Amino acid sequence: MSAAQAASARGRDIIFEYMAGSTWLLREAVPATTEAPRHSALVRITHWLTTLCFFALLLSGIEIVISHPRFYWGETGNVMTPSLFELPIPASRPWVKTGYSFVLPDQNGWSRNLHFEAAWVVILTGLVYVISSVLGRHLRKDLLPGGAGLTWRELSMDIANHLRCERPGEREAWSYNVVQRLAYLSVIFVLFPLAIWTGFAMSPALVSAFPVLATIVGGHQSARTIHFVVSVLLVLFLLVHIVMVCRAGFRNRMRAMITSGALSESEHT
Amino acid sequence: MSNFSRRKLITTGLAASAGASGLAVAVRLADRYGLIPPDYGGIYGPGTTLTYASHRLLTGQSLAREFPANQISRAPFAKLRPFTIEAYDSLRAGGFVDWRVNVDGLVARPSSFSLAELKGFPSRRQITQLACEEGWSFIAEWTGVPLMHILSAAQTLPQARYVVYYSIQRNWRQSIDMADALHPQTLLVYGMNGGELPMGHGAPLRLSLPRQLGYKSVKFINRITVTDSLKQFHKGSYSWYAGI
Ligand code: HEM
Numbered sequence: 001m002s003a004a005q006a007a008s009a010r011g012r013d014i015i016f017e018y019m020a021g022s023t024w025l026l027r028e029a030v031p032a033t034t035e036a037p038r039h040s041a042l043v044r045i046t047h048w049l050t051t052l053c054f055f056a057l058l059l060s061g062i063e064i065v066i067s068h069p070r071f072y073w074g075e076t077g078n079v080m081t082p083s084l085f086e087l088p089i090p091a092s093r094p095w096v097k098t099g100y101s102f103v104l105p106d107q108n109g110w111s112r113n114l115h116f117e118a119a120w121v122v123i124l125t126g127l128v129y130v131i132s133s134v135l136g137r138h139l140r141k142d143l144l145p146g147g148a149g150l151t152w153r154e155l156s157m158d159i160a161n162h163l164r165c166e167r168p169g170e171r172e173a174w175s176y177n178v179v180q181r182l183a184y185l186s187v188i189f190v191l192f193p194l195a196i197w198t199g200f201a202m203s204p205a206l207v208s209a210f211p212v213l214a215t216i217v218g219g220h221q222s223a224r225t226i227h228f229v230v231s232v233l234l235v236l237f238l239l240v241h242i243v244m245v246c247r248a249g250f251r252n253r254m255r256a257m258i259t260s261g262a263l264s265e266s267e268h269t
Numbered sequence: 270m271s272n273f274s275r276r277k278l279i280t281t282g283l284a285a286s287a288g289a290s291g292l293a294v295a296v297r298l299a300d301r302y303g304l305i306p307p308d309y310g311g312i313y314g315p316g317t318t319l320t321y322a323s324h325r326l327l328t329g330q331s332l333a334r335e336f337p338a339n340q341i342s343r344a345p346f347a348k349l350r351p352f353t354i355e356a357y358d359s360l361r362a363g364g365f366v367d368w369r370v371n372v373d374g375l376v377a378r379p380s381s382f383s384l385a386e387l388k389g390f391p392s393r394r395q396i397t398q399l400a401c402e403e404g405w406s407f408i409a410e411w412t413g414v415p416l417m418h419i420l421s422a423a424q425t426l427p428q429a430r431y432v433v434y435y436s437i438q439r440n441w442r443q444s445i446d447m448a449d450a451l452h453p454q455t456l457l458v459y460g461m462n463g464g465e466l467p468m469g470h471g472a473p474l475r476l477s478l479p480r481q482l483g484y485k486s487v488k489f490i491n492r493i494t495v496t497d498s499l500k501q502f503h504k505g506s507y508s509w510y511a512g513i
Contacts, residue, residue, distance in 0.1 A: 068404035075336075076398065078405035080344035093403060095348060108402060109506025110313075116513070117316030204400055205324045205480045205512025209331040220398060220406055 038256035043138065046129040047257060049121065054238070056118035061231060063111035066104055067092045071228060075219035084225060119199060126192060143185055145178050154178055180244070183237065191234050198227040303430075303446060307499040308509045321510040325448065328512070333454055333479035336396045341462060342407035345399075347469025349488075357437050357489065365473040370419075370457070374433075374495035377424035384459060384473055390414040390422075395454055397479035399486065402511065409470075411477045412460030417451045420495070428497045434476060435492040443487050444502055444509070445478065454479055457490065482511040 039047075069087035070079070077083065079095055090100035092107065133139040140146070145155070158178045176184065200206050201213040201223035217223045245253045299305050304322035308314065360368050365384055373379045393415055400406040420432070432450040435442040449455055456477040459466055466472045471488025478485050484507060496502065503509050 065404070067402075070405075075340065076342050076406045076408050078342075078344070078346035078401075078407055080346045081342070095346075112402065113313035113316065113506075113508055116320060116508070117313050120316050120319050202400070203324075203513040204333060204398070204482065205328050205331075208333040208480050209328040211334050214334075220400060224404060 038260050040138065041260070042129070042132055044257055044260060046125050049125045050129075053118040053122040053125070054234070056114055057122065058231070058235065060111040060115040060118070063092075063107045064115060065228065066090070067106065067108055068096060069098070070096065071225045072221035073218065073225060074221055077221045119196075122192075123196060126188075126196075130188065142176060143181055143188075145181050183240075187234070187237055191230055191237070195227060195230045195234070198223040198230065202227065303448065306510050307431075307444075307503050313508075317508050317510060320508075320513070324510070324512045328480070330448070330452060331480075333395075333397050336398070336408050338396060338410070340408050341396060341410055345407040345409050345462075345470070346405060347467065348401065349469045352438060354437060354439075361468070361472070368473050368491065370474060370491055370493060372419060372423040372493045372495070374493075375426040375429045375497060376420075376495050377426060378422070380423045382419065387414050387419075387457060387459060387474070390418045393453070393456055395456070395477070395479070397454065397477065399477075399479070399483050401483040402507070410462050411456060411458045413456035413458035413477060415453055416455045416457055416476075416493075417453070419457060419493070420450060423495075425495050429495045430497045431495075431499050431502075433494040433496060433499070433502050434487055434490050435494075436487045437489040437491050441487065442502065443476075443485050444496075444499055445481075445485065449478060449480065452480070480512055482513065485511050 065087070066089060069089050069091055070077070070083040071085050072081065073084045079097070086098075089098065090102060090104050091098045092104040094103050133143065155178050161177075162179055197213070198217060200210075201217055202220060203213075207214045207220075214220055214223055217226055296305070299322055302325075304318075304325050306317055306321040309318045368384055369381045370387070371379075371381045391414070392412060394410060394412045396408060396410045398406050398408045416432070429447060431444050431446055433442055433444040445455070454477070458471075458475050458477045459473060461467065461470055466475065471490075474490045475488040476486045476490060494502075499509075
């Protein structure tokens, strides 16, 4: 038996041990007659509100960015100054040289209104979600890696499973694995806050009252560039997120996230 | 009905009616303290109202950032679609000596000022950033007369709530509330980067409103109207308040 085979066999043993442990815990915590709620109502409602807003922000964000698909670093930048990078797409303004012979229609009116309205809903929803997760047990129990028993062995096993593109096992039906936890945590506590911060940093009114909003990220144009990069990272997260949901069993996971119906053994394969 | 669900029903009902009346009171108060923008209606009303109200509460009379002279952009982009307006061309040919800005509406002394008269008022220079809603920006030094001096010369009436300003370009005007109209950095600009205001940047007279996006800094201003309602003035799909 090679070292790799030995390691993977050990990994399997640990999974089985873990599964036995967690089913036992579940039985203990949940009376046999009721089904275990997979996600709390608050998590489900805030999740789908955020998803709705994210698509609104994405669509309107794309509309806004095509009016000037050039990015800069520092305080200022415009078509007369060199760019940090440019998107190879057509623009909705004639003064931006894009290499395309046509100019897209200007849709910034409703786009900006939709963007800011969705941003408000995302911020308020996010506040409700974060505050209740921190005060309640959700953050500690379900999201912080400690709740899944973070050890290096655990983490490297999870990463190895991901790299080998293994289907999520039974264990993940009840609890997020470590990689998943770290991904969610960075979306919740790094990417979204950064997007909101740099969004505020582009507001001339807010920056007049709180200049640090813009200065700490390197200026108005830096804020815009970071806002764009963070949005791209969020889209990448979303793609991986959806792929993982499909691999784990789309119908079951979606049912759990929508109605919180628990997974039954027969359905879960 | 069990005791539990009845209690739940009563508390929910109480909470809902308390919430509804609380909201009604909040809206009345907000309107009284100038926290409701003129475009509060429609599907985007809630967003723009929350933005305007929170900015009015958070920013007060805060000053936009001013920059050192070495940060002035060497290439200040002037976005301008070419236009031909006979009146403008002939005024320009005459070096704008006949350019006038009329002040009317809710003022005790409707007035008209030439550029020379505007330059007679106390002036202000500020090096501020102009950010366009499209995403680009530049920093320039603007020289002009604070709008508040013009408004006090024309003696605005107590019921004044908004100031509308018009470009010589057809159907182009914008408006601001009194908080912005009386803000020390709200200038009627006639000079830029130490020289005259160039045509591309709105010669001979434009607004500088550095706490809002560029589309509120109207170029070629020739008329100012003070009003208590924007019902007949504000239209268009862009948000009225552009502090973002
Ligand atoms: C940008 C949009 C999205 C973000 C930021 C996001 C973020 C998250 C986060 C943070 C969680 C963990 C929730 C918690 O336990 O507190 C989660 C779970 C979940 N999300 Fe999303 N999500 C997004 C879009 C979607 C979409 C489009 C789908 C459906 C295709 C989806 C399906 C799910 C499911 C099924 C779970 C539960 C996963 C499990 O039980 O293993 N999400 N999402």
